[in-house]
Amino acid sequence: MATLRACLFDLDGVIVDTAKHHFVAWRRLAEELSIPFTAEDNEGLKGLSRVDSLEVILAKGNLVLDAQTKLQLMDKKNAHYLELVSSMSPDDVLPGVPAFIADAQANGVHIGLGSSSKNAPQILELIGLKPAFEAIIDGNQITLSKPDPEVFLLGAQALGLDPSECLVFEDAVAGVEAARAGGFPVIGIGNPGVLGAADSVVPGFEGLDWQAIPGLLD
Numbered sequence: 001m002a003t004l005r006a007c008l009f010d011l012d013g014v015i016v017d018t019a020k021h022h023f024v025a026w027r028r029l030a031e032e033l034s035i036p037f038t039a040e041d042n043e044g045l046k047g048l049s050r051v052d053s054l055e056v057i058l059a060k061g062n063l064v065l066d067a068q069t070k071l072q073l074m075d076k077k078n079a080h081y082l083e084l085v086s087s088m089s090p091d092d093v094l095p096g097v098p099a100f101i102a103d104a105q106a107n108g109v110h111i112g113l114g115s116s117s118k119n120a121p122q123i124l125e126l127i128g129l130k131p132a133f134e135a136i137i138d139g140n141q142i143t144l145s146k147p148d149p150e151v152f153l154l155g156a157q158a159l160g161l162d163p164s165e166c167l168v169f170e171d172a173v174a175g176v177e178a179a180r181a182g183g184f185p186v187i188g189i190g191n192p193g194v195l196g197a198a199d200s201v202v203p204g205f206e207g208l209d210w211q212a213i214p215g216l217l218d
Helices: 019-032 039-043 050-060 067-085 097-106 120-126 150-159 173-182 210-217
Strands: 006-009 110-114 135-137 166-170 186-189 200-202
Touching: 006 150, 019 039, 019 050, 019 067, 039 050, 050 067, 067 120, 097 110, 097 210, 110 150, 120 135, 135 150, 150 166, 150 173, 166 173, 173 186, 186 210, 200 210
Parallel strands: 006 110, 006 166, 110 135, 166 186, 186 200
Antiparallel strands: none
Protein backbone atom coordinates (compact mmCIF):
# COMPACT_ATOMS: atom_id res chain seq x y z
CA MET A 1 0.00 0.00 0.00
CA ALA A 2 1.22 3.50 -0.82
CA THR A 3 2.21 5.83 2.01
CA LEU A 4 -0.83 7.82 3.10
CA ARG A 5 -0.20 11.55 2.80
CA ALA A 6 -3.73 13.01 2.92
CA CYS A 7 -7.27 12.55 4.17
CA LEU A 8 -10.30 13.41 2.06
CA PHE A 9 -13.44 13.82 4.15
CA ASP A 10 -17.04 13.77 3.07
CA LEU A 11 -18.98 16.45 4.95
CA ASP A 12 -22.51 15.30 5.78
CA GLY A 13 -22.50 12.46 8.30
CA VAL A 14 -18.71 12.45 8.62
CA ILE A 15 -17.76 15.90 9.95
CA VAL A 16 -21.22 17.19 10.83
CA ASP A 17 -24.67 15.65 10.96
CA THR A 18 -26.59 17.79 8.51
CA ALA A 19 -28.69 14.83 7.35
CA LYS A 20 -31.46 15.89 9.74
CA HIS A 21 -31.56 19.35 8.12
CA HIS A 22 -31.55 17.88 4.61
CA PHE A 23 -34.41 15.59 5.62
CA VAL A 24 -36.55 18.44 6.92
CA ALA A 25 -35.80 20.60 3.85
CA TRP A 26 -36.56 17.81 1.35
CA ARG A 27 -39.69 16.77 3.28
CA ARG A 28 -40.93 20.36 3.27
CA LEU A 29 -40.43 20.56 -0.50
CA ALA A 30 -42.01 17.14 -1.09
CA GLU A 31 -45.05 18.11 0.96
CA GLU A 32 -45.45 21.25 -1.16
CA LEU A 33 -45.58 18.88 -4.16
CA SER A 34 -48.00 16.53 -2.36
CA ILE A 35 -45.41 13.74 -2.36
CA PRO A 36 -45.06 11.66 0.84
CA PHE A 37 -41.46 11.63 2.08
CA THR A 38 -40.27 9.51 5.00
CA ALA A 39 -37.03 9.12 6.94
CA GLU A 40 -36.50 5.88 4.99
CA ASP A 41 -36.84 7.78 1.70
CA ASN A 42 -34.26 10.24 3.00
CA GLU A 43 -31.77 7.40 3.61
CA GLY A 44 -31.93 6.69 -0.13
CA LEU A 45 -30.66 10.19 -0.88
CA LYS A 46 -27.44 9.75 1.10
CA GLY A 47 -24.44 10.75 -1.02
CA LEU A 48 -26.55 11.94 -3.95
CA SER A 49 -26.30 15.42 -5.45
CA ARG A 50 -29.13 17.92 -5.14
CA VAL A 51 -30.31 17.30 -8.70
CA ASP A 52 -30.24 13.50 -8.32
CA SER A 53 -32.07 13.76 -4.99
CA LEU A 54 -34.79 15.84 -6.61
CA GLU A 55 -35.15 13.31 -9.43
CA VAL A 56 -35.68 10.53 -6.87
CA ILE A 57 -38.43 12.53 -5.14
CA LEU A 58 -40.12 13.48 -8.41
CA ALA A 59 -40.06 9.84 -9.54
CA LYS A 60 -41.69 8.86 -6.24
CA GLY A 61 -44.51 11.27 -7.01
CA ASN A 62 -44.64 10.32 -10.71
CA LEU A 63 -43.98 13.97 -11.57
CA VAL A 64 -42.33 15.01 -14.84
CA LEU A 65 -41.23 18.64 -14.78
CA ASP A 66 -39.26 20.91 -17.12
CA ALA A 67 -35.66 21.91 -16.38
CA GLN A 68 -36.56 25.45 -15.29
CA THR A 69 -39.11 24.23 -12.73
CA LYS A 70 -36.57 21.74 -11.37
CA LEU A 71 -34.03 24.54 -10.90
CA GLN A 72 -36.62 26.59 -9.01
CA LEU A 73 -37.46 23.61 -6.77
CA MET A 74 -33.77 22.98 -6.00
CA ASP A 75 -33.32 26.64 -5.11
CA LYS A 76 -36.36 26.44 -2.84
CA LYS A 77 -35.04 23.32 -1.10
CA ASN A 78 -31.66 24.97 -0.64
CA ALA A 79 -33.28 28.05 0.87
CA HIS A 80 -35.10 25.79 3.38
CA TYR A 81 -31.79 24.03 4.14
CA LEU A 82 -29.73 27.21 4.57
CA GLU A 83 -32.33 28.55 6.95
CA LEU A 84 -31.96 25.38 9.04
CA VAL A 85 -28.12 25.30 9.06
CA SER A 86 -27.55 29.05 9.57
CA SER A 87 -27.43 28.52 13.33
CA MET A 88 -24.74 25.79 13.16
CA SER A 89 -21.62 26.28 15.29
CA PRO A 90 -18.49 24.34 16.37
CA ASP A 91 -20.81 22.50 18.79
CA ASP A 92 -22.31 20.72 15.78
CA VAL A 93 -19.04 19.03 14.77
CA LEU A 94 -19.27 15.27 15.33
CA PRO A 95 -17.31 13.93 18.33
CA GLY A 96 -13.58 13.40 17.81
CA VAL A 97 -13.34 15.07 14.38
CA PRO A 98 -11.30 18.18 15.37
CA ALA A 99 -8.89 16.09 17.47
CA PHE A 100 -8.40 13.56 14.66
CA ILE A 101 -7.75 16.30 12.08
CA ALA A 102 -5.26 18.03 14.41
CA ASP A 103 -3.47 14.72 15.06
CA ALA A 104 -3.30 13.92 11.34
CA GLN A 105 -1.89 17.38 10.60
CA ALA A 106 0.68 16.97 13.39
CA ASN A 107 1.84 13.88 11.49
CA GLY A 108 2.26 15.88 8.27
CA VAL A 109 -0.99 14.67 6.69
CA HIS A 110 -2.82 17.01 4.28
CA ILE A 111 -6.55 17.61 4.78
CA GLY A 112 -9.12 17.91 1.99
CA LEU A 113 -12.88 17.79 1.52
CA GLY A 114 -14.82 15.87 -1.13
CA SER A 115 -18.52 16.66 -0.82
CA SER A 116 -21.41 16.93 -3.26
CA SER A 117 -22.87 19.70 -1.05
CA LYS A 118 -22.77 23.13 -2.69
CA ASN A 119 -22.88 24.68 0.78
CA ALA A 120 -19.77 22.92 2.10
CA PRO A 121 -17.51 26.02 2.41
CA GLN A 122 -20.24 27.93 4.26
CA ILE A 123 -20.83 25.05 6.69
CA LEU A 124 -17.09 24.59 7.33
CA GLU A 125 -16.95 28.31 8.12
CA LEU A 126 -19.90 28.08 10.55
CA ILE A 127 -18.39 25.14 12.44
CA GLY A 128 -14.91 26.72 12.58
CA LEU A 129 -13.03 24.07 10.59
CA LYS A 130 -12.49 25.80 7.26
CA PRO A 131 -8.86 26.84 7.98
CA ALA A 132 -7.91 23.17 8.44
CA PHE A 133 -8.76 22.29 4.83
CA GLU A 134 -6.13 22.78 2.14
CA ALA A 135 -8.49 21.65 -0.62
CA ILE A 136 -12.28 21.94 -0.71
CA ILE A 137 -14.03 20.19 -3.59
CA ASP A 138 -17.79 20.60 -3.45
CA GLY A 139 -20.92 20.47 -5.58
CA ASN A 140 -19.97 23.70 -7.33
CA GLN A 141 -16.90 22.11 -8.91
CA ILE A 142 -18.15 18.69 -9.98
CA THR A 143 -20.29 17.57 -12.88
CA LEU A 144 -20.76 13.94 -11.79
CA SER A 145 -22.25 12.72 -8.51
CA LYS A 146 -20.99 9.88 -6.36
CA PRO A 147 -20.67 6.94 -7.00
CA ASP A 148 -18.61 8.56 -9.76
CA PRO A 149 -15.16 9.24 -8.23
CA GLU A 150 -14.83 12.75 -9.74
CA VAL A 151 -15.10 14.63 -6.43
CA PHE A 152 -12.28 12.61 -4.84
CA LEU A 153 -10.12 12.62 -7.97
CA LEU A 154 -10.33 16.41 -8.02
CA GLY A 155 -9.42 16.46 -4.33
CA ALA A 156 -6.32 14.35 -4.89
CA GLN A 157 -5.40 16.52 -7.87
CA ALA A 158 -5.80 19.70 -5.81
CA LEU A 159 -3.42 18.28 -3.21
CA GLY A 160 -0.99 17.10 -5.89
CA LEU A 161 -1.25 13.48 -4.80
CA ASP A 162 -2.11 10.08 -6.24
CA PRO A 163 -5.45 8.54 -5.16
CA SER A 164 -3.57 5.71 -3.45
CA GLU A 165 -1.98 8.30 -1.12
CA CYS A 166 -5.32 9.81 -0.04
CA LEU A 167 -7.51 8.12 2.57
CA VAL A 168 -11.23 8.81 2.11
CA PHE A 169 -13.71 8.93 5.00
CA GLU A 170 -17.32 8.29 3.94
CA ASP A 171 -20.67 7.50 5.57
CA ALA A 172 -22.66 6.66 2.43
CA VAL A 173 -22.67 3.61 0.16
CA ALA A 174 -22.39 5.84 -2.93
CA GLY A 175 -19.36 7.58 -1.40
CA VAL A 176 -17.60 4.33 -0.57
CA GLU A 177 -18.25 3.14 -4.14
CA ALA A 178 -16.86 6.44 -5.49
CA ALA A 179 -13.66 6.06 -3.47
CA ARG A 180 -13.18 2.44 -4.58
CA ALA A 181 -13.81 3.36 -8.21
CA GLY A 182 -11.15 6.08 -8.00
CA GLY A 183 -8.51 3.84 -6.48
CA PHE A 184 -8.64 5.38 -2.99
CA PRO A 185 -8.38 3.52 0.31
CA VAL A 186 -11.61 4.24 2.21
CA ILE A 187 -12.80 4.01 5.80
CA GLY A 188 -16.54 3.94 6.35
CA ILE A 189 -18.08 5.93 9.19
CA GLY A 190 -21.16 4.14 10.48
CA ASN A 191 -22.65 0.68 10.13
CA PRO A 192 -20.37 -2.17 8.89
CA GLY A 193 -23.45 -3.98 7.59
CA VAL A 194 -24.15 -1.09 5.23
CA LEU A 195 -20.62 0.05 4.39
CA GLY A 196 -19.03 -3.37 3.98
CA ALA A 197 -17.33 -2.41 0.70
CA ALA A 198 -15.01 -0.04 2.61
CA ASP A 199 -11.52 -1.20 3.65
CA SER A 200 -12.61 -0.77 7.25
CA VAL A 201 -15.59 0.69 9.12
CA VAL A 202 -15.54 2.62 12.40
CA PRO A 203 -18.49 4.09 14.33
CA GLY A 204 -16.91 7.56 14.40
CA PHE A 205 -13.76 9.54 15.18
CA GLU A 206 -14.02 9.56 18.96
CA GLY A 207 -10.86 7.99 20.37
CA LEU A 208 -9.36 7.52 16.89
CA ASP A 209 -5.87 8.82 16.14
CA TRP A 210 -3.65 8.76 13.07
CA GLN A 211 -1.41 6.00 14.48
CA ALA A 212 -4.40 3.63 14.47
CA ILE A 213 -5.07 4.04 10.74
CA PRO A 214 -2.51 1.57 9.29
CA GLY A 215 -3.93 -1.18 11.51
CA LEU A 216 -7.42 -0.50 10.20
CA LEU A 217 -6.27 -0.81 6.61
CA ASP A 218 -4.21 -4.00 6.95
